[in-house]
Amino acid sequence: MGSLHAWIVVSIGILFSSANAGAAQSPLEAIQATVERARAVLEDPAYKGPAQRDTRIAKVREIVLPQFDAEEVAKRTLGPHWRKLNEEKRKRFVNLFVNLVEKTYSSNLDRYEPGVKLYFDQERIDDDFAEVNTRIYDPVLDKMFVVNYRMHKVDGKWLIYDVIAENVSMVRNYRNQFERILSKSSYDELFQKLELKVKELSSASSS
């Protein structure tokens, strides 16, 4: 009975620690873990070369995508327009937007050169919101880039809702583009433009 009791205690302990591991992770830890895991994939010799491109991108996507609150990002890029969309259109927009961003950034992954240095500087937490400040050193350009992440807590997990690279917020930038388009066209036309863009990017990268 002694060892059974011990086993029960140990199992419960393991259950608790794995359940809490996610919740206990601070925003900075979450970012650091994500970025370093992505970097590991990009530098892994097993995934090097053009033949491995799709696998590489898929692996990075697996690591990075869950760290974003995709709906929140998409919602913020539409601003007041979000309220005017019904559930179906919202889903459609979120899907399109996620596709667009994925395709955009996977093409950029091809430019990755090893030797990048990462600095995770600080986090500032205010209730359920946080900002994480990091820097990336690019050896090719011999330049340091500032990349900050804005996050919020969802069900105990910190998720990203904006990336600010060199003082330019991604959400604000897309929002400006979409606002300009919506001032001249309908939502359906915006969606069409996004679909077209995703197609363009897909065909270009497979060449």
Place this chain on the structure above:
Amino acid sequence: MIVKIAVVTLLIAVLSGGRTTPRAMAQTDTPQATPPSAETPPSAETPPPPGESVDSGPPPDPLAPFNEKVFWLNLKLDDYVLRPTASAYNKVASDGVKRGVNRFFRNLGVVERFANNLFQVKIREAGQEVGRFVINTTVGGVGFFDVASTWLGWEESDEDFGQTLGKYGVSSGPYLMLPFFGPSTIRDTVGLAVDSALNPMNYLLSSTEVLLIKTGIAAGTVVNYRAMHMDLFADVDRYTVDLYGAVQDAYLQQREKEVQQ
């Protein structure tokens, strides 16, 4: 010279009331005649609760008809003139040489940066600017190697008159696309003109010589910069849904931050 052309073009555009182009591109009903203020809305410095927005409608861009024309002109200039030149230059200049040339041109901007640091009461930075210039010009082989930052840790502090004005609360005025130079605002264009006046060349050389040298320097800086960033511009059209809006927003966000510092 380029600044003068820009100012004249601007005056013409403003006086002609900014008619929209006949082509389908700018099929805007002319933007609202709101008082020109490119003050971008207070976005998530303190992030608003999800769902709540702080503004509605596209950002004010009263000079849009003019801006959009110049924007596409600049893209053409890049396609037909700048990129081929930079590309040819790339074949002969190594990365090291390009970085050195970049530093050389930046060193020449020191008087403006010094003056503007003083104007903004940043004495220590102003002192560092002069120190950097002296060291870079002597030890660093006329600014070729940035000895001051690498060896001594003295950072360049990048201030121009547009930022000085911003510091003293002069609002940026409407977004403006300068021919050749690219995005700007009214305040920053005025800043450009003032900074030109501060250049010591103006007092030491005849105005023709100054004009030629400045044009040469401007052209050289631009080509060198473009050559260093061949890749980055190549795809910017692919990645945006609305290129003009993306450039406009990126520029304004960066300026906001620069003024704050």
